[in-house]
Amino acid sequence: MPFDPVAFAIPLFVVLVIAEMLWARRRNPVAYESRDTATSLAIGLGSTVAGALTGGVVAGTLVWAHSVSPISLGWVWWAWPLCFVLDDLAYYAFHRSAHRVRWFWASHVNHHSSQHYNLSTALRQSWTGFFALTFVFRLPLAFAGFEPGMILVCGGFNLIYQFWIHTESIKRMPRWFEAVMNTPSHHRVHHAVNPRYLDKNYAGTFIIWDRMFGTFVAEDDADPIRYGIVSQLGTFNPLKAVFHEWAALLKDLWRAPWRHKLSYLLREPGWTHDGSRETSDMIRARWERDKLDS
Numbered sequence: 517m518p519f520d521p522v523a524f525a526i527p528l529f530v531v532l533v534i535a536e537m538l539w540a541r542r543r544n545p546v547a548y549e550s551r552d553t554a555t556s557l558a559i560g561l562g563s564t565v566a567g568a569l570t571g572g573v574v575a576g577t578l579v580w581a582h583s584v585s586p587i588s589l590g591w592v593w594w595a596w597p598l599c600f601v602l603d604d605l606a607y608y609a610f611h612r613s614a615h616r617v618r619w620f621w622a623s624h625v626n627h628h629s630s631q632h633y634n635l636s637t638a639l640r641q642s643w644t645g646f647f648a649l650t651f652v653f654r655l656p657l658a659f660a661g662f663e664p665g666m667i668l669v670c671g672g673f674n675l676i677y678q679f680w681i682h683t684e685s686i687k688r689m690p691r692w693f694e695a696v697m698n699t700p701s702h703h704r705v706h707h708a709v710n711p712r713y714l715d716k717n718y719a720g721t722f723i724i725w726d727r728m729f730g731t732f733v734a735e736d737d738a739d740p741i742r743y744g745i746v747s748q749l750g751t752f753n754p755l756k757a758v759f760h761e762w763a764a765l766l767k768d769l770w771r772a773p774w775r776h777k778l779s780y781l782l783r784e785p786g787w788t789h790d791g792s793r794e795t796s797d798m799i800r801a802r803w804e805r806d807k808l809d810s
């Protein structure tokens with residue numbers, strides 16, 4: 517591939533995290549907690565290592581998919597914006613699955629493990645995405661004739677875009693921007709555990725996918741956001757943040773009757789065969805019932 521834009525963006529990430537920390541000290545002291553930030557940095561570092569170790573195989577798979585495709589778009593200029601938009605759609609599909617299929621959730625949950633929301637939270641990227649085979653969501657682009665290098669560069673820029681939206685320092689962007697683009701406000705909703713916000717706003721760069729597919733919810737200033745996951749992690753241990761859901765999934769698979777094992781892998785987080793836990797839909801339904809009663 518030509519180059520990895522994320523590697524070039526890392527110094528910018530560091531500068532912006534420090535700038536936001538200084539801003540938060542006076543304006544929003546709860547935004548940062550030093551142990552939480554250290555965990556985010558450790559997870560970010562680990563995911564960079566994991567990405568370096570597995571990037572070759574991902575690129576190789578894309579090269580293979582492109583080589584068996586009858587179409588090759590080459591490096592023509594208009595393929596770039598098209599590739600970026602379609603890759604963002606693929607990201608939406610990936611991200612929605614990452615919240616609705618427990619197998620993918622196990623690799624994505626660490627992105628949501630912080631109870632704080634700041635630029636360092638963005639660095640909590642997956643270590644186990646490769647193991648979970650999340651790169652399959654990008655294969656259709658290679659089959660459709662896009663150059664593997666182009667797909668990876670677009671994916672890199674998409675990830676860079678998503679960095680700056682992890683902040684409480686920006687309330688709302690101009691209205692036209694909020695309509696089309698993913699923004700800090702939209703993505704705060706995505707990181708929230710308030711029932712009304714669960715499993716919403718899966719967008720990477722363009723919020724239009726959520727609006728099109730019915731998963732969009734606007735931030736309601738009357739319902740202040742609580743961040744994290746439904747059962748909070750309760751630790752700053754980065755290894756726990758990265759692996760706890762894999763361990764829980766293994767335990768469930770081990771204990772479940774045979775006819776339910778596949779459901780534990782493929783159904784939504786919180787699903788159990790005996791109804792002993794709650795899915796996000798059940799939490800939202802209970803919240804709506806309580807609202808009617810009161």
Ligand SMILES: [Zn+2]
Nearest residue numbers: 611615624627
């Ligand atoms: Zn997510």
Ligand SMILES: [Zn+2]
Nearest residue numbers: 627638682703
């Ligand atoms: Zn995020």
